[in-house]
Amino acid sequence: MDWRDEGVLLAVRKHGESAAIIEVFTPSRGRHAGVVRGGAGRRMAPVLQPGAQLDVAWRARLEDHLGAYTVEPLQGRAAEVMGDPLALAGLTAVCSLLTFCLPEREPHPELYARSIALLDALGAAQWGYAYLRWELALLDEMGFGLDLSACAVTGKNDDLAYISPRTGRAVTRTGAGDWADRLLPLPASLLGRSDAGAEDVLSGLSVTGHFLSGHLARALGEKPLPAARQRFVDRLARGQTRP
């Protein structure tokens, strides 16, 4: 069994003294692990940093074996953002969420394309908004997508102001009625307003956080969300409150 593809490095774990087990997100194979001989060595350390774009060749005797990778670097991302705490926190949040959410060896080509676009824009203005849209796409791809097209009660699509914490469907102000205090506020950033401010993006992340931890993580066996996501949100909030 062997194949070759490109992918983004999600995680590296030392294996023995000199090898490493890496997890790579590829467009055609999804999240796929494998051993890199010499991956823990000095020569490979700069290459095997999370977020790196790699050309990978995987080989194993049987398909269900862990298998071994040979890797060639295409584009490093970590070194570019190491001096920028927000971008670094964003990179870690993306990689750890993908590691957390994606089932092994299941292709998600659309999510892959969106993840690459997001990582390529690391550190850009409005990156927080792009990250929020990516989390929405992640939820959608994992089967927990939000339906913000029309009100779940009235069917109208103007004056959408809330979102149901249970179903993820939007609700208008009139449709909410007395139930408003039980619903999550629906920030403009979730409705696709790219000019939404940082505070609005943070409100959006609070909503996606609810569905990531309360629905997706629960479905994955009550595992807590990776702390890296919260560190990114905290960093974004700190940037917002800094004078």
Add this chain to the structure above:
Amino acid sequence: MAGGTEDIEALIDIMAKLPGLGPRSARRAVLHLIKKRALLMQPLADAMTQVAATARECLTCGNIGTSDTCSICSDSERANGQICVVEDVADLWAMERGHAFKGRYHVLGGTLSALDDVGPEELRIPKLLDRIRSDGISEIILALNATVDGQTTAHYIAGELEGSGVTVSSLAQGVPVGGELDYLDDGTISAALRARKAF
């Protein structure tokens, strides 16, 4: 191996677990020790017994020594208001090899890691913040690895110290001594270019 050598086999098995050694090299090392029993094996056994009984973590910085306060923390000449923060004792020893730093250290015992679910509470970060408050520290030098986890930890500590009045610096990143540009990875070259200085 011939019978009646269980003790030697057990020693080989233990030696084979040491970093850098496998079963074959452990066998060679044990054979060498047996041949030099008086000269090497007995002193080694004595030294190991002694260190096993006395080695402990410094209660202040996390360095490994033979008393509750290591030689660096008990040296009053090193109380210059600077603390160099390192990930591991091996990093502290590497810094000491260079004889370039004359202050004190703080060993975190790891880095924040999303993969291994290591948070600030699992590291010695709260202890570092206590030291800064109580010891009149003026500068923190973050000597953490230039990896995603290392730099995430560095930014976390810098964030915790924001507004405390303590100067936070970090080691420079760039071309190593003896390094040839042709052999450097792209990330190191771009980091070196960003950190260029007047010549």
